[in-house]
Amino acid sequence: xxxxxxxxxxxxxxxxxVLATALTVVSTLLLAPAPAxxxxxxxxxxxxxxxxxxxxxxxxxxxxxxxSIDESYSQHYGRRHGxxxxxxxxxxxxxxxxxxxxxxxxxxxCVEGPxxxxxxxxxxxxxxxxxxxxxxxVSGLPSLAAADGSQAIGPAxxxxxxxxxxxxxxxxxxxxxxxDIPGGxxxxxxxxxxxxxxxxxVADLAQSEADEDPDGAGxxxxxxxxxxxxxxxxxxxxxxxxxxxxxxxxxxxxxxTFPERLVPPPPFLPPGDIPMQxxxxxxxxxxxxxxxxxxxxxxPFPADGARIYRVVPGQAPxxxxxxxxxxxxxxxxxxxxxxxxxxxxxxxLAAEGLPMGSLVRxxxxxxxxxxxxxxxxxYGVAIDDGNAYVTTCSVCAGEGGVVRIPLW
Numbered sequence: 503x504x505x506x507x508x509x510x511x512x513x514x515x516x517x518x519x520v521l522a523t524a525l526t527v528v529s530t531l532l533l534a535p536a537p538a539x540x541x542x543x544x545x546x547x548x549x550x551x552x553x554x555x556x557x558x559x560x561x562x563x564x565x566x567x568x569x570s571i572d573e574s575y576s577q578h579y580g581r582r583h584g585x586x587x588x589x590x591x592x593x594x595x596x597x598x599x600x601x602x603x604x605x606x607x608x609x610x611x612c613v614e615g616p617x618x619x620x621x622x623x624x625x626x627x628x629x630x631x632x633x634x635x636x637x638x639x640v641s642g643l644p645s646l647a648a649a650d651g652s653q654a655i656g657p658a659x660x661x662x663x664x665x666x667x668x669x670x671x672x673x674x675x676x677x678x679x680x681x682d683i684p685g686g687x688x689x690x691x692x693x694x695x696x697x698x699x700x701x702x703x704v705a706d707l708a709q710s711e712a713d714e715d716p717d718g719a720g721x722x723x724x725x726x727x728x729x730x731x732x733x734x735x736x737x738x739x740x741x742x743x744x745x746x747x748x749x750x751x752x753x754x755x756x757x758x759t760f761p762e763r764l765v766p767p768p769p770f771l772p773p774g775d776i777p778m779q780x781x782x783x784x785x786x787x788x789x790x791x792x793x794x795x796x797x798x799x800x801x802p803f804p805a806d807g808a809r810i811y812r813v814v815p816g817q818a819p820x821x822x823x824x825x826x827x828x829x830x831x832x833x834x835x836x837x838x839x840x841x842x843x844x845x846x847x848x849x850x851l852a853a854e855g856l857p858m859g860s861l862v863r864x865x866x867x868x869x870x871x872x873x874x875x876x877x878x879x880x881y882g883v884a885i886d887d888g889n890a891y892v893t894t895c896s897v898c899a900g901e902g903g904v905v906r907i908p909l910w
Contacts, residue, residue: 556874556905559891560636563629563902564651565604566893568659568727568784568831568882572598597886599631599904602669603638604656605645606899611683613646616674617653620646622683626656628669631904639697644671644689651899655689659728659784659882661735668694668704670725670737677708677723690723692737692748707739707746710754717743717759719779727784727796727831738782738795745785745795745813758819760797760811768802768851778802780809784831784882788812788839794822796829796841803828803850810841810864824868828859830896835885835909839864842883842892846875861892861907874907885909 608623626643629636645656655672673680673690680686690708695701711723724741735748736757745758760780767776779800788794793813808829812822823839827849831842841864844850845857859880862870873890881896888909895902 556877556892556907558903559634559906560599560601560629560631560904561902562636562900563601563603563893563895563904564606564625564627564645564899565647565654565656566629566881566896566902566904567602567604567657569599569601569884569891569893569904570660570662571884571886572600573661573663573730596633597884597891598662599884599891600639600660600662600667601629601631601882601893601904602657602660603627603629603902604654604658604672604896605643605647606651606654607645607647607649610685613675613679613682615646615653615655618648620648620653620655620674622646622686624685625651626654626671628657628660628667640667640669640695643669643693644686646674646683646686646689647899652897654897654899655724658724658726661728661730663730665696665698666694667697668692668728668730668735670707670728672724672726672740673708674724674741676721677712678721680708690725692725692728692735703752704735704750705748705752705754707737707748707754710746711739711742711744714754714756715742716756717762719743719762727782729785729787729793731787736785736793738785740781740783740798743780743782745782745793745819747815757793757815758795758811758813760795760819765802765804765807771802776802778804778807782811783829786832786834788834789837794832794834794839795819796832797826798828798830798844803845805847805849805852807849808843810839823864823866823870826862826864826868826870828857830880831882833883833885833890835890840873840883840885840890840909841870842880844879844881844896856895856897861890873909877905 605625610622612621624642626645627638628640630639647654655674660669692704707725708723712721722741727738729736734750764775781798784796795811808826810823811819828845844859860875861873882893890907
């Protein structure tokens with residue numbers, strides 16, 4: 503599936519038989535056919551008896567992940583949900599949206615990925631949604647996916663300022679595996695370029711994980727969430743369980759690591775607490791200037807087990823909110839924080855078929871109010887003009903989309 507690596511324990515941490523069992527369970531859940539969102543490309547769907555409908559604004563995407571708004575647009579209208587280079591919002595104007603598509607792999611070399619065999623291709627992309635039209639404005643990016651194109655790992659997040667863009671490209675593996683993938687050297691990196699122009703590698707985040715191993719758990723890298731700052735970038739590495747700072751010159755340093763926790767096992771495993779990885783997925787800047795980091799959690803993905811961390815550079819992370827489930831992205835709207843739960847309140851292991859998730863507003867005490875539910879495998883969120891834009895079917899090749907959800 504398209505989720506970050508370390509969803510499941512590695513052979514270093516768990517017996518091989520446990521890993522095989524867990525992989526089978528999760529793969530079965532996510533290989534089910536994707537449900538269509540009602541209304542086609544411009545229709546409406548409902549998400550509960552008390553909530554407003556959503557509107558589909560983009561469709562036909564390959565494993566869509568994070569979504570961003572052009573930062574120059576946000577600066578021009580003087581509004582943004584997350585302060586310095588967050589996924590901003592303006593009022594009275596339609597935003598220009600950019601979606602990172604993890605692609606659908608290809609017919610290149612195949613390796614064992616976190617969810618099974620994954621084959622390489624240059625099908626990753628960035629899609630722009632503007633004035634009701636969508637177009638791929640960056641293509642040919644690295645992608646690893648299952649044979650049917652689902653469960654992809656590739657472009658994970660994108661930041662745009664006018665004609666300039668930056669994009670994280672995932673890996674979901676030991677960086678050394680890239681040696682077995684001809685053409686795969688850009689997996690696990692941060693790339694930047696100009697639309698219609700050239701592209702450079704800003705930093706090799708996977709190699710940095712191999713060199714530094716900030717969480718001390720062995721080499722495993724999957725760059726995901728991305729934010730720009732006046733000094734460069736801030737990136738979540740879901741494999742390294744770390745928040746990384748990247749300078750404009752490509753220097754990588756660790757801002758924080760997120761701890762492993764002991765949790766009860768699922769019913770199909772023997773009794774006794776097991777270690778669970780954090781798996782940070784996204785980073786936004788809050789109205790107080792701190793970084794806020796979402797947590798997917800690794801196997802066994804317990805319901806209500808995910809957290810949101812608050813990070814102040816130079817200090818240990820603190821827990822901002824608890825009681826969430828498998829969070830993939832965050833967005834501030836004023837002083838209100840919104841989160842995407844890819845599997846809703848039940849958790850990934852409880853999902854039947856494609857996980858159905860939700861958008862929730864998170865309160866400081868960890869409680870949350872559902873804004874929209876029954877979204878098929880939602881992943882990224884951006885907020886503009888009182889509307890949330892959420893990517894859906896994030897584990898689907900050719901069936902992903904973006905929906906607009908009114909917040910009031």
